[in-house]
Amino acid sequence: MKIEATKVRENADGSGVVTLDFDKEGLQFLVQEGFISIIKDYIKQNENAKKGIEMRKRAEARKARASAPAIKGKPKNNKRSSKVSTRS
Numbered sequence: 508m509k510i511e512a513t514k515v516r517e518n519a520d521g522s523g524v525v526t527l528d529f530d531k532e533g534l535q536f537l538v539q540e541g542f543i544s545i546i547k548d549y550i551k552q553n554e555n556a557k558k559g560i561e562m563r564k565r566a567e568a569r570k571a572r573a574s575a576p577a578i579k580g581k582p583k584n585n586k587r588s589s590k591v592s593t594r595s
Contacts, residue, residue, distance in 0.1 A: 508532035 510533040514526035529537065 508536060510537065 509528070509530040511528045512525050513528045514524075516524045518524070527537075
């Protein structure tokens with residue numbers, strides 16, 4: 508396998524140009540590694556996006572619970588009953 512950088516030029520803006528010389532095996536390696544890298548990055552971005560969505564949903568649920576009126580136990584009957592004795 509042969510992969511060789513034959514020319515490297517740095518531009519004024521900080522970017523650069525590299526000229527590579529490679530054989531068939533080198534080309535296969537570069538394409539395979541590039542493809543694997545792209546797929547791994549895509550999977551990682553997708554996982555991070557899912558985590559972000561889950562975190563947003565949890566935050567929205569907490570916010571909804573916080574703004575909902577709290578209900579504690581059974582409602583109390585504040586009326587007092589007065590019993591009248593009919594005994595004589």
